[in-house]
Amino acid sequence: MSYPAAKYLGESGEASAQLRPASTTPELRRKTGSVGYLATGAMTGGQFGLYHWDFGNEGGGPGPHFHRTLSESFYILAGTVRVYDGTRWVDATLGDYLYVPEGGIHGFEGVAGTNAEMLILFSPGAPREAYFEGIAAGLDGKTAEERAAFFAEHDNYWV
Numbered sequence: 001m002s003y004p005a006a007k008y009l010g011e012s013g014e015a016s017a018q019l020r021p022a023s024t025t026p027e028l029r030r031k032t033g034s035v036g037y038l039a040t041g042a043m044t045g046g047q048f049g050l051y052h053w054d055f056g057n058e059g060g061g062p063g064p065h066f067h068r069t070l071s072e073s074f075y076i077l078a079g080t081v082r083v084y085d086g087t088r089w090v091d092a093t094l095g096d097y098l099y100v101p102e103g104g105i106h107g108f109e110g111v112a113g114t115n116a117e118m119l120i121l122f123s124p125g126a127p128r129e130a131y132f133e134g135i136a137a138g139l140d141g142k143t144a145e146e147r148a149a150f151f152a153e154h155d156n157y158w159v
Helices: 128-137 144-153
Strands: 028-030 033-039 049-056 071-078 081-084 089-092 097-100 107-110 116-123
Touching: 028 128, 049 128, 071 081
Parallel strands: none
Antiparallel strands: 028 033, 033 049, 049 116, 071 097, 071 116, 081 089, 081 107
């Protein structure tokens, strides 16, 4: 494995870094917690998306599923997050990490009462914000066909 082709061809570098202070209000408030859009695919030129997922004290999360077009990584920051690695559910805590390649079956849920938080990294940087916002808005009242179309549009396949 080697380094990819250069994307920046200048000689002296440039002032292009972006700081996101810890005090920044999360972009998405959910019934039970929030999601901070640390780096969206739009911000990173499609290279990756990085999100701070705060489960709140209620927990919850998606059951087993997979993605065809992107990998997903989870890094636990606080509390307990039950992660599914395709074969079993495991209680993950501070510092635990799960990598899921394209096609890898996975799931996750914050354990209620633990104030779980984690980082989620998608590569490449697909527009996951629309998926998160659609789920937060709720799919109640949608037909089975509309729900299936929503999940397919966002590369989410339930098992």
